[in-house]
Each structure stands twice: as structure tokens, then as C-alpha cells.
Amino acid sequence: MLKDITEAMLGRRPFDLVIRNVQIVNVFSASIVSGSIGIVNGHIAGVFGPEEALDSRRSIDGGNAYALPGFVDSHMHLESSMLTPEHFAQVALSCGTTTVCADPHEIANVLGIEGVRGLADACRSLPLRVLLTAPSTIPSAPGLEDSGFDVGPAEMEALLDIPGVAGLGEVMDFNAVAAGDERMLSVIEAAANHGVFLDGHVSALTGRRLQTFRAMGIDSDHTVPSAEKLREELALGFTVQVQECMLNREIVQAMNDAPVQDRICLVTDDVPLPRLMRQGHLNFVVERAIELGLDPIRAIRYATINPAVRLRLYRTGGIAPGMEADIQLVQDLRHPRPELVLRAGEIVWDHGSYLPHTAPYQIPDHLQGSVHLRPVTEEDFAVTVPVRPGFSGGTAVVNLIGQDGVSIRTQRVRKALPLSAERDGFACLKTAPYLKMAVFNRYGRDQHGIGLLTGMDGVTGAAALTYGHDCHNLTVYGGNDADMALAANTLRESQGGLCTVENGKVLTLIPLPLAGLMCDLPPEVLLEQMEQLLSDCRRMGFNHQNLLTFFTLMPLAVSPELKCTDRGLVDALHKRLLPLIDEIKEISSDGT
Template identity: 30%
Template sequence: MRRPDGGERAARERLVRVARGLEDGDLLVRGVQVIQPATGEVFGADVLVAEGRVAALVGTGSGARAARVVEARGAFLAPGFMDAHVHIESSLLTPARFAEAVLPRGTTAVVAEPHEVANVLGAPGLAWMLEAGRSSGLRVFASVPSCVPASEFECGGATLGAEEVAGALRLPGVLGLAEMMNYPGVLGGDSGVWDVLEAGRGGRVDGHAAGVSGRDLMAYAAAGIHSDHEATTPEEARERLRAGLWLMVREGSAARNLEALLPVLRSGPRRAMLVSDDVSVDELLELGHLDRLMRACVAGGLHPADAVALVTCNPAEYWGLRDLGLVAPGYHADFVLLRDLVGFEVLETFVSGVEARAGGVTPPLPGGGVTLGPGWDAATFDIPAHWPVMEIRPDQITTGMGELGTGDARLVVADRYGRGEHSTCWTSGSGLTGGALAVSVLHDAHHVAILGGTDADVRAAGRALEELGGGVVVVAGGEVRASLPLPFAGLMSDLPPREAAARLSEVTAAARALGCRLPYPVTTLSFLGLSVIPALKLTPRGLLDVTQWRLLPREEELSRGLPLLPGGRRLHGNAED
């Protein structure tokens, strides 16, 4: 075990003595097949641990001794899995409860991108995420949100400028600058965006370049961006690798890109990794976390050691975590015992040489509820007749732009911070035919989003979220049919994962009863307001054409003689070039 006084030199000196056989270790894992992703090998060994680190890998039957022995009986031993880009908030769980869901799946470390809680509460939200992570049983690192708000078309509960970002980058456990989503600002020389980039200069800077290609992609990389997780086709993935970007292959609840990008991974790119980005609690419990992604990789033709590298040594190298990612002398003894290298069934997870257990009390997180204001009870939700229809895509966070008259369910997005703004548009693709599904999780500003429903149902759903302090609800006939409270910033629950998943399943079933056919309706709905993902997104300020980077005009603005966009749409008066 790690010395309580934290004496690094004394611990290292003892580690050396244990490695040389001059002193017994703390743990001996005997008879394992070690997966060495750095070389692609799988070999038999005994693993000796002391001071929370690997001391030595010795031949079976070497006579190595330790205070405690675990008989592996031929099980496979891999480095602990690392998710290099994940929004813990999207699981709808606090960090401690998220750890309960993923530690049994072999995940021992994550790099959280807490721009959800930061959009609601600002820098204190980031600090809370790190504090909550420290007691979770999981290694929770963080990157500093670079886009709070995500764009000039959004207004959440907080703003992080260059000064706040620079301060946050100095916090223990912070590894770099998070995904730079405002690529139009990067390419267009927006001074505020570039001030944030300069604050993060010298460290890792994650990218987020949905649909960007050609010279624009080269320019984006030239700005100092190091990675991207928005590739959806092999061509996009290869273009990013050729531009020197690390490829993060995303497979989450709302965006599933792994199957499409397997041909690229089979070619063995040196700078690639697997990430979940956004994954909900029900999917974590039903399908798994990074273990699920490795199963898919091996089924798709990758060697198991290459699949393991995508969630161990590669992300550790990317983030500069020099003591993680391998089972090797001097590295943290974070490893996973696996039954096989096909199903990646986890037998046991170890962190610092001890069987991993989630724990700790979630610290309080004041603020972040839902305030719709007194005008909500009389609000109506008409749709401008000239606005196009937002086409919802079940397994992507992008949307399409449909023709007028093709919508089947309304979408209402209302400011949850008491400013009284709301907008409404038509959508297609959800299948919702009655009632309303409502959430207070709306990337990234996290307003209230309500899909479907009469005016009365929409108003009732909004008030229900307000009473819960944030959450997820299904309303029909003015009555709540199912709900999941999310009292932590209106984003997270501290319920045990299975209880939270059961409540979420009730919400999904209630939505299905109203005709919804989306595989993960809550997660999909939560992305319909993200203003940096094409093609249409709805904010409280109006319907945004992301491809043109402009809000569409409302009815009252049509008479102002604003110039037209391609297809006959007019520019918003506040968003001209």
C-alpha cells in the first residue's frame, strides 16, 4: 500500500528492493497472461506489486513473495482502462455513482470534460467535479471547458473567459484544455476564442470539428489543436490522422461511430483511442463501458492487444499520464483481470494494487435548479411558418434540415435561468405522437427541452422539472407519467446506478407508450440544442442554422427586409457578417 506520509523517495527505494527480490511485496498476482499493448504481446508472468505500483513482472514459479497472493489461474491481465474524453454528467450520475457503474467494467481512470456542470455553475462546477472525483474510487482527471457558452448563440448559467480558464488550468488533476467546439471562432479569428486558446497554449488542446475538412481542417489543426472525436466516416478519420490530430473514435449513447471507423483502426494507426464521450446510465449497466468497445473492435478484426492499446497506453500517452497505461515496473498498479480477450469479461479491477471499490460521499453542489418564471403558466408555443423542420437522427448528434410541413413533433427550448426566453420548432424522426418528454439536460447551455405535447402538456412538463430541481419527465394529459430527478445542477443523480437506471427505464417506457421510437430518447433529446453541431439546433433565442452560423428570423422580423440565405431563408438581424 501507498505510504501515508507520501514519501516518494522512500516508496521508490522500497519498490526497487522488492523488484530485486530483497524484500517481499504487498501483492503477488500469480499465473496471469499479461497483455502488453506497447508491443502487442501476451505472455505468462507473475506480477509483483508494492507501494501501489508494479515492482516487477517475473517468471511463473520464480519464488517471488508478497503479503498477499491472488491466484489468477491463467486469467488475462490488462492495464486499467482509461476513457480519454467523457462527460460524466451525461451518465446522469454523480462521479461516485458513475464509478460504481464503470469500475466493475475495468475502467480505472477517466479524463472528464465537465462543461455541462461548468455551463450551469461556472468554475465552481469544475472544482466540484474534481473534488467529487477524488473520493469516488476512480481516477478522475479533467480538462478545462474551452467553450462556456459553446457559441455566441447560447447563454447558459455561467461564462468562462480566458482568465477563468487560465486559473482552472492550474488546478491539481487538470490535464489541458477541453474540446474547442467553436471552430468558426477559431477559423474566423474571434478574439475571445483565441484568448482562451492562448490561455491553454503549451498543454494539450482537445478538438471538436464536426464536418470540418480540407483547408479548414488544416487551419484548425494549425491553431494548435491536438485531437478530434467528431469523425464519422473513414475518410474523415484518415484526414484527421494525416493532419497530425490524434483520432478519438467515439461510441456513446447519442453518437455511434465505431463501426464506421473500424476499417481505419484495422490499419493500425499509431495515434488513436476509443472514447465514450456521452453514455447514459442504462447503457453503462446493460452494455458496458470501454469493455464493450473493445469487444466490438476484436469482433471487427483487431488483435486484442491493439484493442487494449486504444484504451490504455495510447490515451495515457496523449494526456501525459506517464505512470498509467501499462503493466510495467514503476507504473501505478491499476490493472484488470479478464476471463478472455473476446468478451472482455472483467473478473476483478485493481487500483493502486487494491481491489477497486467505489466510495465516498458526494459533496454538496449548491444552485443549478430550474427557474422558468411566472410567465410560463400562460406561455404559448407557436412555430414560425417559414422555419424548416429539424430531422432527428437516432444514432448521431447531428440533425438534418427537412422541408416545411414534414414535422411530427414540436420541440420547445426554454431558458431555465429565469430570463423568460423560449423558442419552438418542428422536428421529425422521433415518432412521438402524444404527451411530452422533457429534460433539463440540454448540451451545452442546459436549458429545458420539451419534445411533443400540447401547450398544456409543455407547461406542465416545465413546472414538473422546476419542482424536481431539474431532471427528466414524461407528461401526458397534464400529469407526470414517469420521472428521474437530477438535483445536482439539474444534471446528475446520486441514486445508486441501478435505481437511477430503473427510473430512466420508466421514463423511456413512458415515452415509448407515446410513440417515441428513439433508442435512447433522453440522450438524443439532450443534444438538440447544441449550437456547434450541424445542421439545425434550437436555443431559447431561436432556431440556429449551424451550417450558415446564423439564427433564422422569427415572423416579426420578416418585414425588416433582412437578406436571404440560400433556399430563401433570411438572416437573423443580430447575426450578420
């Protein structure tokens, strides 16, 4: 390679490709210059002025478009798209993203080491470069939920040995770290001994607790909620990875004002398929940051050279001699929608056409069949409490999950609900009009938790899915037990997916055969089916503004304040299980 580059630069051989007539965005000098780019063996050999004569085997006229480095996403989760890596790569490359670093903790929660290895195998031959991190916190809340796999020091060693794994996935159990939990510290130490980078999730930490994380070598965070927190983390040497949902004018101003600019990145984290297809990938985060006042070249730097350095990809992220030829051409810096994308010097996206031809991905058998659950009955959804013989009815003070229809943050709401008279030693809670959710363990444990949510009164049918952070158990939401049971059994039979049910009829079923998380449908087909499913849900009365995100995050045991897992209600703030029913009061003989 080096000889070919030298020969081309000395005029002794033609360049493989020259991109002429472009405005080259230089992320090293924060400047834009007119010129041409010479490429040899997938690398940039040189950057030249507009008048220089260059001999090449192939030439592209850029039409005075801006030439940017390909975007580099340093923290994301492939599984959130519900696409196979092959189909995700197609969408990401069309958006100008040429490199991603994926934390596969979704599939690791389901299938463990074999799941991560299977994902790595699927990514190895893609035109999109995919690095992986070794998931560190599985399950995310031990004792409060159950996944299909646990990660300890031995498992971490095995994960780090998988080709393509370049770092430690986000460490999010800050309580275990702060308490000096030996298992968690051994996991971190195993990764540190391998010499990989260590990612964190430290939104709730400041002061000495934040410094404790940093002292262990954990030096990134993608959950920065405020400008003050951004400044604190930068001062401690963290790489701050800002996702779109965290962007606001205050944070953007702090980014613009930061005295040191090389430790700020833009990332996507989780992007559900509808958002991915309608808005874009990392290019949308760049666009949004610029809209909020971020300098355009800084925004591009945060999505190219900075994350590349974070990932230790020192020949990626810029347009300069010796760098990999990951390049995109866009007409508008403020709205980067690429017309042409090159990955390692090969054109992968050309004016609406995806060019790579790869063999269709076949989901291996051992990555399927991940739903291990007995048939579900209507009785599984009943909320009953033991009472004395002859109990004549009364009320129960219930812990409800309060939600506002907009965010995924919830509150604990205590309310008295009616109890029926005793039958066979139990009284039944009358849960209407509240939306019921149930989380069934799908890894062979015969257990499930039930929660009641405010703000969605009158839902007529049911929706179910096997994609639910972080353990990805089978979660059902609904207004009646019969439809909820049918929805759960439909996904049991399909071995994972999403479905809607109403009046005893399955309306929409989207199978997710790959670990119950992903499917091999083309992106456009999956989007059409998902839009139909979400339309079903809205018609049935599910009224959250971000419905898919709501469905997938209500079982997340580390997300404040009150959530529901396969073990029951979880108080995420105090890391404890709560009973659904706090206390019971019987109606007295005088009716009081």
C-alpha cells in the first residue's frame, strides 16, 4: 500500500480514484478549502488544489459539494433498530455513517457470549465498519430482574477474546462500583488488563463518586443531562458523548465554549427503526446540534475525528494524507444528507442507490428459539391477594406507575382500588380503568410481574413484545386479560417479536426470530409493518407520544422512578422491589 501511495504522489502511477471539484472540510484546521482528493488502495494519498492536474483510473466530479469524513458513532446499540446488521448497515451508510461502535448488551442479555459472537460474525464482512464492546452490566439490576445470562469475570474474559471486541461496554451499575462490589470490580479489571477502552453510564454521579469511576479508567459518558455536568466531566478527562435527546441550547453553548474540544462526541445510542428511517442516523444528531447553535465544523468534528480517536482508530475521521478514504459528499453542511458515500475508497451509496452486493444474511439456528415460556392464561393477569374466609370486599392501596404520555420517566402514585369479596381464600383487585402491564420471564423461570399504569385509561386491546430493556423478557400491555393472554401466546409461538390483539384477534404480528430482538426483513418492509402496529396501538387507546420507546423502556429497572420487571415493581431510585398492593382495608359491617 505504501509503495502505491508513494508512486501515485510522485506521478509514477495513476490514483485509483480522484474526487474533483469539492469543498473539503478539514476537521484538523477547522477550515474549508476547494480542491480534489486522490485515493489509492482505500486510503487518501493526498489533498490537492483545484487547478492541479491529477492522473487517475477513475474520476468523480463532486459538483462543488462539501466533502466530509464519514461519520463515526462511538456509542450505539445495533439491536434497537430491530434490523439484522446487514440491513442496518444499508441504512447507516446511506446516512453517511461509515463506522459504529456497538454495545451488544441487548443480545447478550438474551443469549450471552454466543449472542455476542454471533453478532460479531454477522458484522465482519459488512461494508460498514462495526466495532463491538463487551457488555459489562448483565443483568443491569441484579436481584430486581432476571435475564438469560450473567456476566462475571470469567464471562468477561471470553467476551474480550471475541474478534472485533474493542472495549468494555457501558458500566451502569454505579451502586456496585461505589460499594466496592468484587464481581463488578473484577469485570472492570479484566477489561483494563486487556488494554481496551472502558465506557461508562454515569448520569447520576457527580463529585467524589464520579471521580471514583474515572480513577478506575472508565472515561466516557453518554448520559449528560446538563451543561454543568458536561463541564465537570470534561474537567475530569471524560469523553462526553452527547446524544440527540440530551441536546438543548444550554448544553450546546457549553460545547461551543469548552476550552478543549477533542473530548466531545455526538452519538446516537438507541435509534428505533421509525426514527432511523424518517430522520436519519448520526447525521440527524449533527443537524439538530447545528440547529441549536453548535458551530457546523465543530459538529462535524464531534461526529468524525473525535469519536475516531476515542475508538483508537487513528487513520479514520479526517480528510488528509494517510487517512482511510471514508468520505461523504453533501450539499448543505447544516443538513448533511449525503449524495455519495465512500467507505475505504469504495462507493457504497450513490444518489439514492446502495451499491454493495453481499450474500443475504441467514440467521443461525442457535440464535433463534429464545422464548422459553409455558403457555400463558387469563388467570396469569389477575391480581389477587389472600384474605380471611368470609372477607366481604374492601379496598387496596396500590402502587401505580404514573406516566405523563411524553417522557419515559415515571412516578410512584398510591391509590385505593376496590377489592372483591373472598373466593377460595383470595380477593381480586379491580384494576380498571388503569392500563395493565405484565412482564413474563422468557428464560425458563416461571415468574412474572404485574404493574398498573396511569394516563392510558380505556385501552381496548393488547400489545406485546420481546424487546424490552434491558433483560428483554416478554412484556404485555392491555385493557383486558383475554387479549393480553392471546398476545403473549402469539409471541411464545413465534419465538419473539411484536404483536397487537383486539377482541380475540391478532391484528399485526412482526416476528423477531434473531434472539427475539431483530428480524431479517428489509428496512422498508419492517417500517411498514411497524407503522401498522403503532397505528393499531393508537386506535386502541395507547396514547404515548413516543410509543415504541415507552413500550421498550417500561421494564427498565435502572430508569427512574417506578418500573415493572419479571420480579414485580421496581423502585429504581432506591434499588428495591415494591409490592403492587401496599395495604388492604375491609368494608366493615356498617359499610365504612
